[in-house]
Amino acid sequence: MIDWDGYRLVTVDGDGTLWNFELTLRRALQRTADQFAARLGGVGPAVEQVTPAELRRLRDEVSARPDYAHASMDEIRRASFAEAAARVSIDDKEFVEGVFVDYKDYRFRHLVHYSDARPFLTALRRLGLLVALVTNGNTNAKKAALCDVIDASFVAYDVGLKKPDPQIYRHVVERMGVEAHATLHIGDDPIEDVDAARAAGLSTAWLDREGAQWPPTLDPPARRLTSLADCMP
Ligand SMILES: [Mg+2]
Structure with a gap:
């Protein structure tokens, strides 16, 4: 007491x-991965590449870069989504921005208390x-x-x-x-x-x-x- x-x-x-936080993040990243999958037509090797675990790994990779040492979490997350898109040949800034805005909105609206x-x-x-x-x-x-x-x-x-x-x-x-x-x-x-x-x-x-x-x-x-x-x- x-x-x-x-x-x-x-x-x-x-x-x-x-x-x-873990559960909130996992759900939000799954939603993002689903949006990538839909954009990629739902099937194929590229879809397999964009998983919640991979999005998480890319975020850590971006945040470890010296040019992101003073970046905000939003900047790092946005850059990691852009990187994920580039790796599966999605060349569409609007898609990346849309996915990022949706991720942020979802993550806070569905925060698991x-x-x-x-x-x-x-x-x-x-x-x-x-x-x-x-x-x-x-x-x-x-x-x-x-x-x-x-x-x-x-x-x-x-x-x-x-x-x-x-x-x-x-x-x-x-x-x-x-x-x-x-x-x-x-x-x-x-x-x-x-x-x-x-x-x-x-x-x-x-x-x-x-x-x-x-x-x-x-x-x-x-x-x-x-x-x-x-x-x-
Ligand atoms: Mg803590």
């Missing part, structure tokens, strides 16, 4: 904490606690349709600081006007969420939804949760 009286602010991660996320955030707000989202991804509270239960969003690309740099947590508590020791951070990543936030002086809780192994090289987490319902106020 968590003694909520000791806190004024709760910061939460997004991907893997409030919403199922964990069922405990909204009730948990609602309960925190009822206690009078401030709630802030801290994410390295590109989903803010508005895109996640959680504006009514999250006070502020800190998206790494916009802030110019990225987890696991503890500076992002110092920036968040300062902007929220709360001391680090009166802040609890909850997230699923041992390094980005737990280790980095505690280095900035925040209290932390590791959300281990999948029964993962805590990295032996890190100090153990102060709290381990298997769901947000575990610590419902």
